[in-house]
Each structure stands twice: as structure tokens, then as C-alpha cells.
Amino acid sequence: QKEVEQNSGPLSVPEGAIASLNCTYSDRVSQSFFWYRQYSGKSPELIMSIYSNGDKEDGRFTAQLNKASQYVSLLIRDSQPSDSATYLCAVKNGNQFYFGTGTSLTVIP
Amino acid sequence: GAVVSQHPSWVICKSGTSVKIECRSLDFQATTMFWYRQFPKQSLMLMATSNEGSKATYEQGVEKDKFLINHASLTLSTLTVTSAHPEDSSFYICSARRGPGSSYEQYFGPGTRLTVT
Numbered sequence: 001q002k003e004v005e006q007n008s009g010p011l012s013v014p015e016g017a018i019a020s021l022n023c024t025y026s027d028r029v030s031q032s033f034f035w036y037r038q039y040s041g042k043s044p045e046l047i048m049s050i051y052s053n054g055d056k057e058d059g060r061f062t063a064q065l066n067k068a069s070q071y072v073s074l075l076i077r078d079s080q081p082s083d084s085a086t087y088l089c090a091v092k093n094g095n096q097f098y099f100g101t102g103t104s105l106t107v108i109p
Numbered sequence: 110g111a112v113v114s115q116h117p118s119w120v121i122c123k124s125g126t127s128v129k130i131e132c133r134s135l136d137f138q139a140t141t142m143f144w145y146r147q148f149p150k151q152s153l154m155l156m157a158t159s160n161e162g163s164k165a166t167y168e169q170g171v172e173k174d175k176f177l178i179n180h181a182s183l184t185l186s187t188l189t190v191t192s193a194h195p196e197d198s199s200f201y202i203c204s205a206r207r208g209p210g211s212s213y214e215q216y217f218g219p220g221t222r223l224t225v226t
Binding site for chain 2: 034036041042043044045046049088090097099100101102
């Protein structure tokens with residue numbers, strides 16, 4: 001079983017809609033969770049981090065963490081074509097970071 | 110902010126030569142740096158973890174004698190691809206993690222695209 005699993009997509013949403021990206025992790029003791037955005041040909045960029053259960057909002061982005069169910073999600077409100085990218089979920093467990101394979105998001109104008 | 114730079118951003122070399130890639134954290138001290146490789150349309154693959162002042166920890170299947178890592182200071186780590194071959198052509202990305210007591214977030218460099226001819 002992989003440490004971090006994501007649906008590879010592609011996920012397509014119309015401009016202005018809410019994009020929902022999901023991630024599950026296998027190790028119950030994981031404490032830190034991150035979402036990265038990676039444009040094609042570029043390196044990943046940290047967009048959200050979350051450490052406790054519940055929601056964390058930053059602009060159009062909301063990260064949601066449910067440790068009991070071992071999932072973390074990212075919601076993008078009012079999706080824009082510029083949000084089209086691959087979104088990577090990462091989980092820190094001890095000294096190790098584990099990345100999912102990423103979900104490709106396309107926002108259709 | 111947390112800025113990580115890499116140099117060079119793009120390098121073409123001949124088969125059999127060695128290439129050194131530098132990774133620097135510009136505005137924070139990074140006790141730990143990571144080196145990743147990414148092939149087109151594939152996910153990040155962790156190659157090794159380096160801690161300042163100690164030997165790097167390599168992931169399974171990564172040849173430590175081929176990919177030499179030196180984490181000489183809290184702001185600089187280097188990856189040397191020795192005797193490069195065309196199959197080593199890839200996008201190499203470093204990331205740096207702030208020290209203890211921080212949020213442990215990783216910040217990525219812009220990547221180095223290596224082409225071996």
C-alpha cells in the first residue's frame with residue numbers, strides 16, 4: 001500500500017466552479033500535511049499546509065483534514081484557468097515526506 | 110518568504126562527463142535538503158535526503174557512487190551526477206526544509222533540466 005494516494009485524474013471543472021482534490025494516507029500517526037501545485041515543466045510550489053483536524057482557508061483555497069478517516073482534501077473555489085496544474089499531496093511522517101502521484105486539474109474557460 | 114535556488118537551470122552534457130547541480134536556501138537555514146528526479150509526465154521520485162554535516166541517505170535503487178551529494182553548509186547542497194549517460198536525462202529538483210521548531214514545510218527549487226547527449 002502506498003503511503004499517500006491520490007486520484008491521478010484528469011479532473012476537469014468549468015471556470016468559476018469548485019474543484020475538489022482528495023488524498024488519503026496510510027500512516028495514522030502522520031502529523032503534517034501539505035498541498036503543492038506543479039505547473040507543467042516547473043517545480044512544485046507549496047500552497048497550503050495543515051496540521052490539525054478541520055478546515056484551513058487561504059484565499060480561494062481550503063484544506064480539509066480528517067485524521068480519523070486519514071484523508072486530506074483541497075478545495076479551490078471560483079476555479080480559474082490559471083489553476084490548471086497538477087496538485088501534489090504530501091504527508092510528513094517522522095523525518096520522511098511522502099508525496100502522492102498528483103492529480104491533474106484542468107479548468108475549462 | 111522561503112526561496113530556494115538551483116544552478117544551473119538547464120545543462121546539456123556529453124555522455125561520460127560529470128555535472129554538478131547546486132541547491133541553495135537563500136533566506137533561511139536548511140538543516141535538511143532533498144533531491145528529487147522527475148521524468149516527463151511522472152511523479153516526483155525522491156533520490157536522497159541530506160542533512161548538513163552528515164552523509165546523505167539514499168533511496169533504494171539510487172546509486173550513491175553515481176549521484177554524489179554534499180550538504181556542506183546550512184544553505185548549500187550539491188548533487189553531482191558522475192559519468193552521466195542519456196538515461197540520466199531528467200528534471201532534477203531540490204527542496205529545503207527549515208530547521209526544528211518551524212513548520213517543517215519543504216520549499217522547492219526551480220529545478221535543473223539535464224540532457225545527456
